[in-house]
Amino acid sequence: MPSAIPSAIQTLLSQAPVSDAAVAAFLEAHTFPIIEGRQATFVFQGAVDAVHLRHWVYGLASSQSFHRIEGTRLWYHTLELPPQSRVEYKFEVVLNGQHQWIQDPLNPNFAHDPFGANSVCAGQGYRRPAWTEPDPEARQGIVKEMLFKETKLGGPRRVSVYLPARFRETRRYPLLIVHDGGDYMRYASLQTVLDNLIHRLEVAPLVVALTHPGDRLSEYPNHPGHAAFIAEQLLPEMNAKFPLYDAPASRCLMGASFGGVAALATAWRYPGTFGRLLLQSGSFAFTDIGENKRGPTFAKVVEFINAFRDQPGKPSEKVYVSCGTYESLIYENRSMVPVLQATGMEVRYEEARDGHNWENWRDRLRSGLSWLFPGPLWMVYE
Amino acid sequence: MTVGVLLGPQRLAPIVGEAVEMLKIDGKIAAITAGWQERESEDQELCDALGNTSVNLMLHARGEAVFRDDPDFFAAHRAKQDRLRNLQELYRLRLASALKGARRVQQATAPRDLIESELEEALQALRLLDTHHAAKVRHIEEEFERKVRPLERPALRRQLREIDAILGECSGVAIAGGHVAVLYNRLRLFDLRSRIAHLPMLAWSAGAMAVSDRIVLFHDSPPQGRGNAEVLGAGLGLFPGVVVLPHARRRLMLHDHGRISVFARRFAGATCIALDERCWVKFEGARWTSGPNTFQLCSDGRLVDPTASNPPQNPPSDRPQTAAIRA
Numbered sequence: 001m002p003s004a005i006p007s008a009i010q011t012l013l014s015q016a017p018v019s020d021a022a023v024a025a026f027l028e029a030h031t032f033p034i035i036e037g038r039q040a041t042f043v044f045q046g047a048v049d050a051v052h053l054r055h056w057v058y059g060l061a062s063s064q065s066f067h068r069i070e071g072t073r074l075w076y077h078t079l080e081l082p083p084q085s086r087v088e089y090k091f092e093v094v095l096n097g098q099h100q101w102i103q104d105p106l107n108p109n110f111a112h113d114p115f116g117a118n119s120v121c122a123g124q125g126y127r128r129p130a131w132t133e134p135d136p137e138a139r140q141g142i143v144k145e146m147l148f149k150e151t152k153l154g155g156p157r158r159v160s161v162y163l164p165a166r167f168r169e170t171r172r173y174p175l176l177i178v179h180d181g182g183d184y185m186r187y188a189s190l191q192t193v194l195d196n197l198i199h200r201l202e203v204a205p206l207v208v209a210l211t212h213p214g215d216r217l218s219e220y221p222n223h224p225g226h227a228a229f230i231a232e233q234l235l236p237e238m239n240a241k242f243p244l245y246d247a248p249a250s251r252c253l254m255g256a257s258f259g260g261v262a263a264l265a266t267a268w269r270y271p272g273t274f275g276r277l278l279l280q281s282g283s284f285a286f287t288d289i290g291e292n293k294r295g296p297t298f299a300k301v302v303e304f305i306n307a308f309r310d311q312p313g314k315p316s317e318k319v320y321v322s323c324g325t326y327e328s329l330i331y332e333n334r335s336m337v338p339v340l341q342a343t344g345m346e347v348r349y350e351e352a353r354d355g356h357n358w359e360n361w362r363d364r365l366r367s368g369l370s371w372l373f374p375g376p377l378w379m380v381y382e
Numbered sequence: 383m384t385v386g387v388l389l390g391p392q393r394l395a396p397i398v399g400e401a402v403e404m405l406k407i408d409g410k411i412a413a414i415t416a417g418w419q420e421r422e423s424e425d426q427e428l429c430d431a432l433g434n435t436s437v438n439l440m441l442h443a444r445g446e447a448v449f450r451d452d453p454d455f456f457a458a459h460r461a462k463q464d465r466l467r468n469l470q471e472l473y474r475l476r477l478a479s480a481l482k483g484a485r486r487v488q489q490a491t492a493p494r495d496l497i498e499s500e501l502e503e504a505l506q507a508l509r510l511l512d513t514h515h516a517a518k519v520r521h522i523e524e525e526f527e528r529k530v531r532p533l534e535r536p537a538l539r540r541q542l543r544e545i546d547a548i549l550g551e552c553s554g555v556a557i558a559g560g561h562v563a564v565l566y567n568r569l570r571l572f573d574l575r576s577r578i579a580h581l582p583m584l585a586w587s588a589g590a591m592a593v594s595d596r597i598v599l600f601h602d603s604p605p606q607g608r609g610n611a612e613v614l615g616a617g618l619g620l621f622p623g624v625v626v627l628p629h630a631r632r633r634l635m636l637h638d639h640g641r642i643s644v645f646a647r648r649f650a651g652a653t654c655i656a657l658d659e660r661c662w663v664k665f666e667g668a669r670w671t672s673g674p675n676t677f678q679l680c681s682d683g684r685l686v687d688p689t690a691s692n693p694p695q696n697p698p699s700d701r702p703q704t705a706a707i708r709a
Contacts, residue, residue: 137394200632366605379599380588381628
């Protein structure tokens with residue numbers, strides 16, 4: 001049992017024995033999970049043998065058991081959740097020895113990712129930022145497709161290009177290159193975010209190249225072909241096709257997770273080319289001594305990050321780094337900050353009570369992009 | 383005495399056509415869209431809204447032509463702008479601590495009368511800082527004009543002759559929003575104040591800021607920085623006694639009485655007016671009336687509608703126009 005039973009459950013328990021009508025009234029009266037201060041109470045109703053909360057909060061047991069209210073089919077579990085937290089989760093339901101992971105049937109809020117969808121628990125004070133939702137007043141940019149028939153990665157590669165609203169050939173624009181661009185568009189609402197932040201004058205109008213990886217786990221960790229594709233093929237082609245500023249300060253590499261490693265590795269291999277980096281929850285795994293504990297997928301990452309930490313050089317000028325405090329990578333990201341600062345680059349590091357997921361990365365875009373490419377907010381009154 | 387109407391944003395619910403009717407402008411209108419910078423000439427929607435009677439003065443393009451034709455003047459102008467930017471940065475540093483002090487006093491736990499007297503002192507320090515900054519800006523501008531004598535330079539005089547010819551055929555002026563510093567610089571560069579003061583005028587958003595007598599930049603919740611409203615400098619001063627605040631609904635925390643109170647009291651002496659969509663203020667010299675839903679920021683932090691006691695003579699209808707214009 002949790003140490004403190006939340007008041008909503010206490011009220012229900014006080015009606016013991018708890019009738020079906022009381023359960024129905026309880027379900028009708030609340031939205032789920034129930035947030036009471038720092039407590040989040042998850043509720044499941046069903047004739048099952050056990051229910052577990054499965055989440056991705058590093059630091060907590062990843063499976064936590066529910067308790068059944070005697071005489072009912074109602075299960076609950078209470079979790080302490082600091083303010084502003086945002087947690088993605090599923091329920092593991094056990095029946096006749098069969099385990100099934102399901103979304104929370106009582107919670108209409110989901111977050112999607114390449115693996116499906118998770119339920120979302122928003123802790124006290126967390127609200128989805130308004131600038132991540134479509135704004136009918138915001139002018140919309142457009143997305144075009146480019147095809148590289150042959151690349152330094154071998155084979156063809158598609159790149160989507162976002163052009164801001166009111167794009168003009170006669171103007172010049174900064175360039176943002178986004179790793180996993182399709183996922184950023186699908187799961188982190190990137191186009192809506194760009195439209196809104198540019199419309200609000202918080203971010204300068206940008207041209208954005210959205211890359212689509214092949215095997216990202218092999219391409220992203222310091223792959224020479226990947227870096228060459230970005231710096232020697234994509235960048236010159238973008239310069240040729242679009243009116244871009246020709247200065248490192250107007251070129252940014254962005255990525256999340258392994259994409260953050262790819263962005264950093266590309267800048268490292270081509271110092272002085274990309275003056276801005278936006279690195280979200282970078283998979284910056286390293287070892288001080290001994291073997292990498294994260295398995296073979298991380299072998300190349302660790303090799304690169306160890307080499308980078310040993311000789312970082314000065315790959316860029318201005319770097320925005322963010323990470324969720326509920327991620328296992330929080331230690332690696334915090335450790336990376338002083339390394340980046342020691343290079344003489346201007347570094348901004350931000351944390352959020354969130355996990356390794358696309359909506360965490362979405363919610364940090366305003367802060368990162370407006371710092372790297374500030375818009376004319378103070379001067380323009382249209 | 384200049385007659386004019388200052389308006390809020392015109393993109394989504396334009397009322398410029400109604401403003402033209404209020405001003406009884408009968409004839410060509412000189413349009414100034416320099417705040418749109420390189421998009422200056424994309425004014426078809428504006429022309430439509432003004433009733434196809436407008437002719438664009440093209441002040442942005444004319445400025446670029448002057449800079450191109452007179453490199454020495456361009457270099458001097460750029461040096462002046464750099465100096466103004468440096469001054470603004472220094473002012474911002476002083477402003478940050480002065481405003482922080484005022485807000486901390488306002489939120490302190492102490493007897494109300496003590497807080498009030500100390501807050502007034504803190505606000506007076508802010509007013510002095512703003513006044514000092516505006517004077518320094520004016521000094522730099524005047525020193526530039528004394529040394530460089532823009533109006534005597536052939537490249538500029540060529541443009542002025544054309545501008546005067548256009549204005550000579552116009553019965554009114556429309557000044558659009560956009561980049562307020564660029565717009566104001568162009569207006570000043572071509573000495574527009576003396577050239578348009580006799581014409582009825584409508585101006586919106588940055589245009590309204592530029593023709594008032596003090597340009598205040600503001601945003602309470604920017605993604606970076608503290609959101610400290612700052613004086614950019616004097617405007618053309620054609621419509622005195624107001625600080626105009628376009629997009630106030632989006633840019634200001636209008637529900638935060640403490641913040642609004644500090645804002646209004648800091649700029650006391652002028653009336654701070656929120657100009658959102660369909661809002662307007664009509665001037666006849668120094669006397670003004672305002673339209674429905676046009677709010678004034680009060681020293682106690684409230685928003686009040688000045689029309690309640692001072693209804694306008696000829697308010698525009700609430701019927702939205704179908705044409706949308708850009709800025």
